[in-house]
Amino acid sequence: MTMHSAEPILPLAVPDRWRGPLAAELAAGEAVLAVLPLDLDGSLHYVDGLLVLTGRRLLAQSAGADDWQAWSLGGGRVLRHLDHAGVGTLELVDERGRLACWRYTIGQHPALLRFVETWAQLDEALARGEALASGPPPAQCVPTATCAQCGAPLPAQAETCPQCDDAAVATASTWTLLRLRRFARPYAGALLAGFLLTLAATAATLVPPYLTMPLMDEVLIPYQNGQPIDQALVRGYLGALLAASLLAWVLGWARTWILAKVSERIGADLRTTTYEHLLTLSLEYFGGKRTGDLMARIGSETDRINLFLSLHLLDFATDVLMIVMTSVILFSINPWLALVTLLPLPFIGWMIHQVRDRLRHGFEKVDRIWAEVTNVLSDTIPGIRVVKAFAQEKREAERFRTANQHNLQINDRVNRVWSLFSPTVTLLTEFGLLVVWAFGIWQVSRDEITVGVLTAFLAYIGRFYTRLDSMSRIVSVTQKAAAGAKRIFDILDHRSNVPEAPDPVRLDRIDGRITLREVGFRYGNRSVIHGVDLEIAPGEMIGLVGHSGSGKSTLVNLICRFYDVAEGAILVDGVDLRQLAIADWRRRIGVVLQEPFLFFGSIAENIAYGRPQASREEIVAAARAAHAHEFILRLPHGYDSIVGERGQSLSGGERQRISIARALLIDPRVLILDEATSSVDTTTETEIQKALDNLVKGRTTIAVAHRLSTLRRADRLVVLDRGQIVEIGTHDDLLARRGAYWALYQAQARQAQADLQVDIGDEAGEAAGGALADLPIERPAKEHP
Amino acid sequence: MSIDFSLSRDAFGRLQFTDADGTVHEGVVPVRAFPISAPDAGLALMSADGLELAWVDSLAALPAPVAALLAEELAQREFMPEIRAIVSVSSFATPSTWTVETDRGPTRFVLEGEESIRRLPAAMLLIADSHGVQYLLRDIGALDRASRRLLDRFL
Numbered sequence: 051m052t053m054h055s056a057e058p059i060l061p062l063a064v065p066d067r068w069r070g071p072l073a074a075e076l077a078a079g080e081a082v083l084a085v086l087p088l089d090l091d092g093s094l095h096y097v098d099g100l101l102v103l104t105g106r107r108l109l110a111q112s113a114g115a116d117d118w119q120a121w122s123l124g125g126g127r128v129l130r131h132l133d134h135a136g137v138g139t140l141e142l143v144d145e146r147g148r149l150a151c152w153r154y155t156i157g158q159h160p161a162l163l164r165f166v167e168t169w170a171q172l173d174e175a176l177a178r179g180e181a182l183a184s185g186p187p188p189a190q191c192v193p194t195a196t197c198a199q200c201g202a203p204l205p206a207q208a209e210t211c212p213q214c215d216d217a218a219v220a221t222a223s224t225w226t227l228l229r230l231r232r233f234a235r236p237y238a239g240a241l242l243a244g245f246l247l248t249l250a251a252t253a254a255t256l257v258p259p260y261l262t263m264p265l266m267d268e269v270l271i272p273y274q275n276g277q278p279i280d281q282a283l284v285r286g287y288l289g290a291l292l293a294a295s296l297l298a299w300v301l302g303w304a305r306t307w308i309l310a311k312v313s314e315r316i317g318a319d320l321r322t323t324t325y326e327h328l329l330t331l332s333l334e335y336f337g338g339k340r341t342g343d344l345m346a347r348i349g350s351e352t353d354r355i356n357l358f359l360s361l362h363l364l365d366f367a368t369d370v371l372m373i374v375m376t377s378v379i380l381f382s383i384n385p386w387l388a389l390v391t392l393l394p395l396p397f398i399g400w401m402i403h404q405v406r407d408r409l410r411h412g413f414e415k416v417d418r419i420w421a422e423v424t425n426v427l428s429d430t431i432p433g434i435r436v437v438k439a440f441a442q443e444k445r446e447a448e449r450f451r452t453a454n455q456h457n458l459q460i461n462d463r464v465n466r467v468w469s470l471f472s473p474t475v476t477l478l479t480e481f482g483l484l485v486v487w488a489f490g491i492w493q494v495s496r497d498e499i500t501v502g503v504l505t506a507f508l509a510y511i512g513r514f515y516t517r518l519d520s521m522s523r524i525v526s527v528t529q530k531a532a533a534g535a536k537r538i539f540d541i542l543d544h545r546s547n548v549p550e551a552p553d554p555v556r557l558d559r560i561d562g563r564i565t566l567r568e569v570g571f572r573y574g575n576r577s578v579i580h581g582v583d584l585e586i587a588p589g590e591m592i593g594l595v596g597h598s599g600s601g602k603s604t605l606v607n608l609i610c611r612f613y614d615v616a617e618g619a620i621l622v623d624g625v626d627l628r629q630l631a632i633a634d635w636r637r638r639i640g641v642v643l644q645e646p647f648l649f650f651g652s653i654a655e656n657i658a659y660g661r662p663q664a665s666r667e668e669i670v671a672a673a674r675a676a677h678a679h680e681f682i683l684r685l686p687h688g689y690d691s692i693v694g695e696r697g698q699s700l701s702g703g704e705r706q707r708i709s710i711a712r713a714l715l716i717d718p719r720v721l722i723l724d725e726a727t728s729s730v731d732t733t734t735e736t737e738i739q740k741a742l743d744n745l746v747k748g749r750t751t752i753a754v755a756h757r758l759s760t761l762r763r764a765d766r767l768v769v770l771d772r773g774q775i776v777e778i779g780t781h782d783d784l785l786a787r788r789g790a791y792w793a794l795y796q797a798q799a800r801q802a803q804a805d806l807q808v809d810i811g812d813e814a815g816e817a818a819g820g821a822l823a824d825l826p827i828e829r830p831a832k833e834h835p
Numbered sequence: 836m837s838i839d840f841s842l843s844r845d846a847f848g849r850l851q852f853t854d855a856d857g858t859v860h861e862g863v864v865p866v867r868a869f870p871i872s873a874p875d876a877g878l879a880l881m882s883a884d885g886l887e888l889a890w891v892d893s894l895a896a897l898p899a900p901v902a903a904l905l906a907e908e909l910a911q912r913e914f915m916p917e918i919r920a921i922v923s924v925s926s927f928a929t930p931s932t933w934t935v936e937t938d939r940g941p942t943r944f945v946l947e948g949e950e951s952i953r954r955l956p957a958a959m960l961l962i963a964d965s966h967g968v969q970y971l972l973r974d975i976g977a978l979d980r981a982s983r984r985l986l987d988r989f990l
Contacts, residue, residue, distance in 0.1 A: 089942075090914075090939075092911065093910055093911070094910065094911065094913075094914050094939060095939040095940050096916075096937070096939050096940035096941060096942045097940065134912060135912070135913070135914050135915070135968075135969070136914050136966060136967055136968035136969065137912075137914040139911075141847075141848070143847055146846060147845070147846025147847050147848075148846065148847045148848040151848060153911075155914075155966065155968060156966045156967065156968060157966050339950065340950075343950075411987070411988060414988070415990070418949065418990070540948065572967075573967075772885070
């Protein structure tokens with residue numbers, strides 16, 4: 051090989067350790083078209099490796115091995131990949147068998163997809179007989195925007211790569227509280243006023259101790275030495291004392307009022323912002339969180355921060371000001387005594403710092419364990435029927451006891467440190483006073499200071515140290531508030547993985563043509579849907595059929611954009627869903643779910659949920675079309691009957707018809723029926739079906755149903771199996787094909803028949819005796835058709 | 836335990852299962868029923884389209900060659916690195932990148948939130964990373980002090 055040619059340009063994705071060897075291995079003019087860094091070996095240990103695709107061949111290298119393994123393109127060699135439990139496998143096979151096999155973790159999946167695609171394109175080009183050796187990579191291989199880190203193509207509107215993004219990590223939690231600044235900014239003026247008032251109020255409180263000095267030296271001591279009391283002087287000093295106290299009272303009131311008001315508003319803003327942000331997060335986020343935990347974060351955590359800002363932080367700021375001012379005054383009176391007085395301060399500061407870390411972890415733990423306790427409750431109370439039906443009250447009580455016990459243990463551990471803290475500070479205070487007394491008396495005895503100065507110092511230091519004591523409390527409340535702030539910013543920092551397009555396309559009218567192009571999706575490490583291609587015409591009704599877990603509901607969730615596709619795209623009237631404003635798109639679709647959720651409120655409000663401004667006539671019309679009108683009128687308060695939690699109890703079919711009315715009212719172009727009839731019995735189903743028929747008319751409809759009979763009106767049925775489309779056609783077509791749909795249909799028909807027989811058998815048993823003869827049972831005929 | 840099927844590996848590296856009637860299934864996959872709580876207790880052989888072909892109570896009870904084939908296949912399929920030590924974490928606030936030592940060598944992963952750490956009975960933890968790969972921590976008590984201190988901040 052000649053190395054005289056210019057150094058080949060290697061993609062950034064090639065790890066440093068392989069750059070030299072790869073450059074040496076490549077022939078002149080051989081360009082690297084795709085790179086796949088491997089991170090596992092055959093026995094699934096973490097070992098680095100590299101696959102390189104050039105225009106001519108596939109090169110493989112792994113750590114430990116020196117040589118490159120190479121396979122030329124063509125010759126019927128195919129790359130196949132599959133993944134399971136977070137491990138991907140890439141195989142090179144020809145018609146005789148497997149030539150090689152590589153492993154990688156799922157994080158490499160995007161790189162792999164590009165690698166395999168490039169291979170396929172090269173292979174195709176080779177089959178067409180095009181020259182490959184020196185040509186630039188095919189145009190399709192170069193995506194418009196790629197991530198600098200992993201080389202994956204960026205989604206059209208994303209700024210950061212979804213693959214690499216997870217490496218970007220939040221800052222340390224100690225400074226989390228500072229991030230609340232963002233919420234304080236609108237109140238900067240009021241905060242400044244509060245600060246100035248605090249300054250003035252603190253200064254005012256420092257006047258009385260100062261006045262003890264002249265009172266002692268100019269009034270009391272001279273009196274003891276036989277001089278009469280100067281009444282005018284006393285009146286003056288006492289008047290000044292009173293005035294200072296009154297001033298401190300007024301100023302203190304004003305600053306507390308202003309700052310409490312501001313902090314209350316900051317707390318409210320924080321709460322609202324968090325909740326608003328939470329609502330924008332994708333369903334995936336909610337799926338991974340427990341309701342109790344989220345409720346605690348938005349409710350009690352914001353309250354705790356609020357309390358911290360309005361009370362503790364304010365006190366602390368005042369204390370710091372007081373310490374600084376006092377120090378200045380003390381030093382101006384007598385530097386030596388001031389020095390001795392302030393000596394314990396650094397020591398106490400150091401002690402506070404020591405305890406800080408342990409307490410913070412402790413409080414974070416307490417928070418989490420508290421969430422655990424509430425989680426037990428929110429698990430059990432909604433499932434109380436199951437608990438009682440299986441007589442597991444004792445076990446659930448035990449579970450709660452355990453969680454509570456755990457809570458107790460953690461609290462005990464935290465309290466052990468905490469309880470030591472306050473008394474120690476008090477002890478240090480006493481020590482400090484002792485030192486001041488001793489040094490002061492010594493100085494008085496040497497006539498360096500007057501008794502008045504010592505009294506003033508003792509008066510100051512009395513306040514001073516009690517403030518230190520309360521300041522020490524700031525450690526715990528700050529930590530608690532910081533822990534709370536962290537948990538709130540956890541929510542605020544979480545970016546929805548269904549991001550809003552920065553420059554959304556506005557569609558005035560939607561025809562309802564939906565195109566699924568090579569759609570793929572995964573939950574965690576499980577690939578749920580892959581390679582789904584489907585074109586749905588405006589007004590067409592599509593039935594999605596398949597075993598449970600075949601990806602029907604996932605597909606529907608993707609079309610609603612509850613999740614974003616991992617691969618491929620979903621287009622509406624030719625526009626990528628991700629380019630539409632989310633709310634705008636969701637307004638165009640009506641969704642009827644398996645478990646209709648009714649909010650607490652009147653039936654009318656529930657029907658008008660998607661369009662609160664709807665008129666009463668429209669609501670009634672929607673209810674009529676949904677065959678809900680009559681049963682609603684039978685309720686004692688008609689459309690004003692209260693439903694939802696603690697409200698009027700409705701049957702499953704009735705609730706479902708209300709949710710159909712809800713979908714009808716927004717008059718959507720696209721309709722999603724996700725198992726809309728599976729939780730009701732067959733009789734109710736017929737009623738719902740009538741309502742649904744009204745709903746479906748003229749709209750693009752995607753219906754998921756387990757029960758195939760409910761899809762009789764569908765224009766086309768799409769049969770899914772393990773995340774892929776296996777058959778498409780009308781009911782009759784598919785039956786004639788005797789494929790997957792036929793098998794499903796047969797299975798359900800058999801089941802239905804078996805159910806019927808059981809029913810007839812039971813009735814026959816109950817009727818017993820002579821009545822049996824009257825029953826023209828078709829059973830034998832059915833068994834032998 | 837006597838078995839009424841035979842197993843072999845074909846040229847494509849897939850397991851070939853032949854049942855008592857001589858029907859051949861390609862691409863058979865062994866699956867542990869309780870991969871965490873009792874990895875050796877139950878094993879099913881699943882066909883490529885997800886149907887159970889055979890149930891094996893324990894690998895040890897199988898004839899040696901079959902057991903060896905299955906063990907080999909499982910080793911290539913199962914991926915749940917066991918964390919032996921936590922070297923460092925990028926931050927105590929999530930998401931946080933953890934650098935860990937596992938039984939399969941050193942690696943890094945991103946922990947998205949504290950709820951990705953699942954407590955299992957007997958001081959076991961199951962940690963899922965941002966890609967959904969599961970890491971097992973078999974015994975918190977067996978970790979070294981530094982690792983335990985890091986872990987403690989997330990529990």
